[in-house]
Amino acid sequence: MATKGWQYQEQMGAGILFYRDGIGMTALSRMYSSFFMVIELPPPNQEPYPADSTCVTLTATGDILMHNTIIASGLNNNKYDFLNLYSPVKHLLEAADYASVNLETALAGPASGYTGYPLFNSPDSIARALKESGFDLVVTANNHILDR
Structure with missing residues (x-):
C-alpha cells in the first residue's frame, strides 16, 4: 500500500x-x-x-514515576538532587521549542515522608531538576497528584 x-x-x-x-x-x-x-x-x-520560523519542535515525554529506588538515588549529603537523571537527554529537551513531561507524584514535603508506589511523595528538588533539564511544562493532572 x-x-x-x-x-x-x-x-x-x-x-x-x-x-x-x-x-x-x-x-x-x-x-x-x-x-x-x-x-x-x-x-x-x-x-x-x-531552520524555518514556521516550524515548531515539541517534545513530549512519558511519565516520571518516583519509586523508592529513584528517590534514594538522589540523596547525597542529606540533600536530594536529581539532575543526573536527565543529563543524558538534556540536550534534546533544550533543543525543543517546548518540552513537556507528566510528573506522577505529589510534592507534599518531607513531613509526609518520601515514598514511592502506591502513594507517591517526592522531594521538591525533582521540580528543579525537571526545569533545569529543559522541561517547559510539567503536567500534574493525573491519578497521583493527591497521593499525600
Missing part, C-alpha cells in the same frame, strides 16, 4: 516501517495492548528539520 508517497512494511507482527524514496522512515511500534509509539528518523547526513 502506498499513500501520499509513503509505503509500509510489517515487521514480525510487532510494528510497521514506513518509508518514502528510501530516505525518510517512521516506525510505528505496538505498545502494551492498544497504544502505539511513533518514532521519526531523519535521513542520514541531513538536518532533521529546516
